[in-house]
Amino acid sequence: MPCPECARRETSFSFASATAVYRYHEVVRQAIIAAKYPRNTAIARELAVRLADRYRVGDARRSAGEPDALDSDRQGESRGSLVVTHVPSPFWRQFRRGGVGTGSLASRFAREMNFPFGSLLETKRSVQKQAFLDDAARRENVRGAFQVRRRWRKRLVGRTVLLVDDVMTTGATADEISRVLLDAGAARVDLLVVARAIRDAPK
Structure with missing residues (x-):
């Protein structure tokens, strides 16, 4: 059900x-923050395993005809049409951390599921850290900030993309990236995150 x-x-x-x-x-x-740094690969690996376990639960429910967050449109889909990718980080942030952040999480998830993985996206310009912005500013911050890498533009057509990120708050980043992927020819984008920041409805 929608939140x-x-x-x-x-x-x-x-x-x-x-x-x-x-x-x-x-x-x-705390675990998600720690997993962003290369020295904590064991944490990133464990989060990827748990994300894969959650995905398998969804597969089992769909096979049994039960509803799940990944809806019935995905039933019977060939795994060969899937590709796993991640939300790209600006280069300066990768350099500071010494790694690619969610790229490690996504690649480990793909390995656990035996799905193909690719870094489909790159940033076109610098973006501010979303956590410091309000909802409207978050949407504006990421608008037009991403593009599909040249080598993936033809290979993406007709494929379902599993977009992996660590946290979803407003969904602004994932929404913008999904729009870019669909405009580039992807058939569908499903978002998989370790955690969801759920805010209480306004009274």
Whole structure:
């Protein structure tokens, strides 16, 4: 079922579904922050394994005809048409951390599921850290900030993309990236995140 925040949206997200393992808080938050750094590869690996486990639960439910966050449109889909990718980080942020952040999480998830993985996207310009911005500023911050890498533009046509990120808050980044992927010819985008930051509905 749509969460209250999604239900309040005037327009649908560009991604077809969003699946999370946890709610974003406390220990989960600490683990996600730690996993961004290369020295904590064991944490990133464990989060990827748990994300894969959650994805398999969805597969099992769909096979049994039960509803799940990844809806029935995905039933019977060939795994050969899938490709896993990640939300790209600006180069300066990668350099500071010494790694690619969500790229490691996504590649480990793909390895766990035996799915093909590719860094499909790159940033066209610098973006501010979304956590410091309000909802409207987040949307504006990422608008036009991403593009599909040249070598993937033809190979993307007709494929379903599993977009992996660590946290979804407003969905602005994933929505913009999904729009870019669909405009480039992807058939569908499904979002997979370790955690979802769910805010209470306004009273």
